[in-house]
Amino acid sequence: MPDLNEIKEYLKGYDGEEKVIMEVCGTHTASISENGIPAMLSPKIKLISGPGCPVCVTVASYIDRLTELALTPNTTVVTFGDMMRVKGSEKSLRDAAAEGGSVKMVYSPFEILDMARDNPDRQFVFAAVGFETTTPVYALIVERLLSGDTKNVKLLTALKTMPQAIRTVADGDTKITGFLAPGHVSVITGHKLFEDMAKELNIPFVTAGFGGAELLTAIYALTKLNGGESLNMYPSVVTYEGNAQAREKVNKYFEPCDAAWRGMGVIKNSGLVLKKEYAQFDVGSAELCADKMYNGACACGDVISGKKPPHGCPLFGTVCTPDTPQGACMVSMEGACFHYYTNNR
Amino acid sequence: MKITMAHGSGGRSTSQLIDEIFRASSSNPVLDMMEDSAVVDGDTKIAVTTDSFVVTPLTFKGGDIGRLAVCGTVNDLLMRGAVPKYITTAYIIEEGADTGTLKLIAESLERTAKEAGVTVIAGDTKVIEGSGGVYINTTGVGFVKDGADIKSANCCEGDALIVSGTLGDHHAAILSERMNIENNIKSDCAPLCEMVQNMMSAGVRIHAMRDITRGGLGTVLCEFAKNAGCGFEIDEDKIPITPEVRGFCKILGLNVMHMGNEGKLLAVVSESDAQKALEIIRKSRYGENAAIVGRAVKGGDVTLITPLGGRRKVTELYGEGLPRIC
Amino acid sequence: MCVAAPGRVVEIKDNIATVDYSGNLTKANAGVVNVAVGDYVLVHAGLIIQKISQSEAKEMEELFSMLEEMGNA
Numbered sequence: 001m002p003d004l005n006e007i008k009e010y011l012k013g014y015d016g017e018e019k020v021i022m023e024v025c026g027t028h029t030a031s032i033s034e035n036g037i038p039a040m041l042s043p044k045i046k047l048i049s050g051p052g053c054p055v056c057v058t059v060a061s062y063i064d065r066l067t068e069l070a071l072t073p074n075t076t077v078v079t080f081g082d083m084m085r086v087k088g089s090e091k092s093l094r095d096a097a098a099e100g101g102s103v104k105m106v107y108s109p110f111e112i113l114d115m116a117r118d119n120p121d122r123q124f125v126f127a128a129v130g131f132e133t134t135t136p137v138y139a140l141i142v143e144r145l146l147s148g149d150t151k152n153v154k155l156l157t158a159l160k161t162m163p164q165a166i167r168t169v170a171d172g173d174t175k176i177t178g179f180l181a182p183g184h185v186s187v188i189t190g191h192k193l194f195e196d197m198a199k200e201l202n203i204p205f206v207t208a209g210f211g212g213a214e215l216l217t218a219i220y221a222l223t224k225l226n227g228g229e230s231l232n233m234y235p236s237v238v239t240y241e242g243n244a245q246a247r248e249k250v251n252k253y254f255e256p257c258d259a260a261w262r263g264m265g266v267i268k269n270s271g272l273v274l275k276k277e278y279a280q281f282d283v284g285s286a287e288l289c290a291d292k293m294y295n296g297a298c299a300c301g302d303v304i305s306g307k308k309p310p311h312g313c314p315l316f317g318t319v320c321t322p323d324t325p326q327g328a329c330m331v332s333m334e335g336a337c338f339h340y341y342t343n344n345r
Numbered sequence: 346m347k348i349t350m351a352h353g354s355g356g357r358s359t360s361q362l363i364d365e366i367f368r369a370s371s372s373n374p375v376l377d378m379m380e381d382s383a384v385v386d387g388d389t390k391i392a393v394t395t396d397s398f399v400v401t402p403l404t405f406k407g408g409d410i411g412r413l414a415v416c417g418t419v420n421d422l423l424m425r426g427a428v429p430k431y432i433t434t435a436y437i438i439e440e441g442a443d444t445g446t447l448k449l450i451a452e453s454l455e456r457t458a459k460e461a462g463v464t465v466i467a468g469d470t471k472v473i474e475g476s477g478g479v480y481i482n483t484t485g486v487g488f489v490k491d492g493a494d495i496k497s498a499n500c501c502e503g504d505a506l507i508v509s510g511t512l513g514d515h516h517a518a519i520l521s522e523r524m525n526i527e528n529n530i531k532s533d534c535a536p537l538c539e540m541v542q543n544m545m546s547a548g549v550r551i552h553a554m555r556d557i558t559r560g561g562l563g564t565v566l567c568e569f570a571k572n573a574g575c576g577f578e579i580d581e582d583k584i585p586i587t588p589e590v591r592g593f594c595k596i597l598g599l600n601v602m603h604m605g606n607e608g609k610l611l612a613v614v615s616e617s618d619a620q621k622a623l624e625i626i627r628k629s630r631y632g633e634n635a636a637i638v639g640r641a642v643k644g645g646d647v648t649l650i651t652p653l654g655g656r657r658k659v660t661e662l663y664g665e666g667l668p669r670i671c
Numbered sequence: 672m673c674v675a676a677p678g679r680v681v682e683i684k685d686n687i688a689t690v691d692y693s694g695n696l697t698k699a700n701a702g703v704v705n706v707a708v709g710d711y712v713l714v715h716a717g718l719i720i721q722k723i724s725q726s727e728a729k730e731m732e733e734l735f736s737m738l739e740e741m742g743n744a
Binding site for chain 1: 524525526596597598600649650651652653654655656657658660663
């Protein structure tokens with residue numbers, strides 16, 4: 001087994017065929033930047049960011065609906081911090097709050113249940129974005145709502161699932177030679193999903209953890225593996241089968257749907273919505289597909305799908321900066337544009 | 346008792362409020378004259394700063410808005426090599442504020458002023474509509490000894506960067522209360538008079554200093570790099586941070602380089618004085634965890650050398666440093 | 672896409688665990704993983720999504736030998 005220094009030396013001096021590795025997950029994007037990994041790789045190894053930041057892939061009409069809800073009397077929108085600054089077609093939740101709208105930021109979505117219990121006359125809506133990792137949280141909230149007396153909690157969902165998005169990206173113009181599979185999605189889905197996808201797409205997949213050394217090791221593996229091969233390099237939490245209990249809860253309350261991805265359009269079977277029998281907990285999530293961008297020239301969609309690097313967007317670094325973000329990829333701390341801008345990647 | 350709009354009328358209720366809370370807490374010959382302005386001594390160059398304090402909650406682990414107001418003001422004066430002397434305090438109080446809390450804040454402010462060696466020489470109280478908030482605006486005045494010239498433009502290649510203690514404590518303490526995370530993290534809010542005065546009287550060649558408040562070390566270094574003719578390099582594994590704060594950052598996806606502090610400074614000192622300065626800071630109050638974290642280098646970039654051996658550019662804080670979940 | 676932090680379960684009550692991350696305590700839902708006090712767990716957005724297995728060093732060694740085989744194939 002090579003030690004970390006040998007891996008570092010190998011990656012710096014790599015002179016084989018060019019590798020284009022997509023890190024699907026936004027938390028991987030953030031960790032790659034935080035660890036300064038791009039500077040440690042040979043120019044023949046390129047890392048590109050994928051569609052795995054839930055904030056970045058959320059369409060404008062969803063944000064518009066959230067801001068509208070935040071400005072509705074007697075209604076509070078509860079959200080993760082990341083969503084605050086993303087603009088819809090006109091404004092962000094932060095802007096809505098400045099106009100007197102009610103927005104609360106939480107660490108754990110479960111907090112909405114306490115808020116609702118303490119303020120029974122107010123309607124609370126959770127901005128339920130996320131991938132396979134986060135959806136079980138919403139399933140458990142629905143379960144609690146069904147079993148308890150709390151009546152004033154609803155979800156506005158924009159829930160996505162990875163496989164179809166990865167297929168779309170793999171079919172694109174950019175030749176991807178390897179995928180860093182999303183580590184925490186794999187916790188739920190199991191490594192099996194990505195083993196199957198590696199075979200189907202004939203591209204190697206490595207399920208990776210989030211530490212700097214883990215990421216370097218996974219990149220090392222992706223330079224060695226051949227098409228169709230895969231490895232689970234995050235065995236401390238990722239099992240072959242994943243978390244079946246979590247998937248069961250999700251399948252009980254949610255069903256697959258077509259979903260709109262920012263800049264990528266509607267992808268068949270790439271999302272989840274509450275089943276009809278639980279529609280009373282939904283505030284109209286299904287119809288939110290329109291993606292009228294705040295700035296029409298924004299190339300977020302091409303960036304998310306690996307077609308363009310962030311600096312391939314005409315707005316990057318000029319009109320669009322972290323101070324004046326035009327698209328979600330520059331807003332989110334997991335967005336590719338944000339990291340390319342702030343780290344000169 | 347709750348504050349009402351009557352307390353801001355300028356009449357009897359206002360003077361009662363001032364007597365019972367603010368004068369009872371801070372009393373000295375200048376303030377007690379109750380004139381329209383304070384007339385005080387001064388015979389050197391003076392440093393002046395002003396600041397406003399809007400923190401919620403008003404009291405938190407390790408401090409309160411009163412202590413914070415003094416620390417923030419005094420530390421700003423110290424960073425230019427001034428000896429803090431006077432402070433003024435203007436309270437803007439929303440109706441509904443609790444007089445008990447106000448008293449606690451005013452007393453804490455006075456206690457901290459005594460610790461820092463400054464006298465409260467003027468004050469003001471206004472009441473506005475609202476829901477119990479309290480805001481404090483201050484002005485600080487310090488005396489600058491002849492020859493003291495500490496400013497960011499003085500940084501030069503080779504200088505050592507010293508951080509006076511663990512980073513992120515204040516930010517984590519405040520966010521913990523807001524995000525319902527239980528821990529023993531306390532705000533580091535403290536006046537840094539002793540360490541600065543000890544360094545100055547020992548003749549340490551301090552080129553620049555900044556208290557590492559909102560925006561964190563990353564933002565301070567980027568500001569320095571704009572004004573100085575050099576860049577900076579930080580060794581990430583040298584940055585002092587407690588295990589609790591590190592764990593806290595991990596939960597919320599925060600970066601300590603952008604977390605605020607209220608009792609920590611960055612000193613850029615001549616390389617040959619670095620060890621001496623470090624020892625002085627470590628022996629001074631609030632400085633026991635000080636560390637040399639990096640150096641000034643050629644160019645204009647601020648770079649972090651990661652424990653993994655990678656390099657990444659450090660930027661100012663963008664946005665609000667919100668917790669990141671997804 | 673999902674920030675998740677490893678912590679240790681210090682208490683469980685009504686399927687809600689108190690999880691300690693280097694001295695920071697938060698509540699986490701234990702609805703989809705069977706956990707006991709003392710377990711190390713991975714928590715995402717207030718939900719325990721997995722127990723952390725403690726034998727990673729050995730597993731990594733096995734992985735590398737697999738990688739050697741695959742890479743050469």
